[in-house]
Amino acid sequence: MSRIASRRPSPDEYHANESIERYLSMVEGDDVLAILHAQMTPLCEVACRLGTDQIDQRHPPYTWTIRQVFAHVADAERVFGYRMLRFAAGDPTPLPGWDENAYSARRFGLGGKLSKLVEEIGWLRQSNILLLKRIRPPAWEQIGTADGKPMTVRTVAWLAAAHLQHHLTIIQQRIGEV
Numbered sequence: 001m002s003r004i005a006s007r008r009p010s011p012d013e014y015h016a017n018e019s020i021e022r023y024l025s026m027v028e029g030d031d032v033l034a035i036l037h038a039q040m041t042p043l044c045e046v047a048c049r050l051g052t053d054q055i056d057q058r059h060p061p062y063t064w065t066i067r068q069v070f071a072h073v074a075d076a077e078r079v080f081g082y083r084m085l086r087f088a089a090g091d092p093t094p095l096p097g098w099d100e101n102a103y104s105a106r107r108f109g110l111g112g113k114l115s116k117l118v119e120e121i122g123w124l125r126q127s128n129i130l131l132l133k134r135i136r137p138p139a140w141e142q143i144g145t146a147d148g149k150p151m152t153v154r155t156v157a158w159l160a161a162a163h164l165q166h167h168l169t170i171i172q173q174r175i176g177e178v
Contacts, residue, residue: 006031006132009024013151020155023163024158024162026165026166027158027165032158032161033132033157035161036128036132037125039125039165044122046171047070049177050114054174055114066171066175070121071117072104073117074117074121075098076163077128080156081160082095083156084128087142088131095144097147132153132157135153140154141153
């Protein structure tokens with residue numbers, strides 16, 4: 001696997017907008033495979049420091065509990081993986097966006113036991129890393145469309161890293177660690 005393939009995406013690899021630029025700038029480093037792997041340690045550390053009283057508490061202005069955020073992260077990891085698979089295969093079918101609030105509203109209970117959600121995120125992340133390691137370097141440049149926006153496999157991988165970083169930062173703020 002070439003580190004060139006896992007490098008940061010250039011602006012011509014995605015539909016540039018302020019939201020994507022802000023997200024991508026949250027992630028430090030130059031090798032998304034290393035970043036995706038390394039993020040699991042702080043995720044587990046934060047989860048271990050959470051008290052049961054914190055997990056289901058809402059912290060305004062946020063509308064989700066921390067447990068719901070972890071469930072959302074698992075859902076998003078699945079969506080990112082599916083997009084990477086489809087784009088890497090050269091599937092030209094445009095993929096719709098997904099309504100994260102609708103997923104949250106229809107989930108069983110409050111989202112599952114936190115330890116099981118962390119385990120699920122870990123397995124999904126590992127699956128996505130293995131997918132990225134399996135595809136040939138040119139496939140990282142395959143462009144697909146999601147939510148009406150063209151982007152490469154590489155961009156989706158970096159957005160997966162940025163998404164987790166975004167939510168980890170928010171959780172740390174909510175529990176007073178940042």
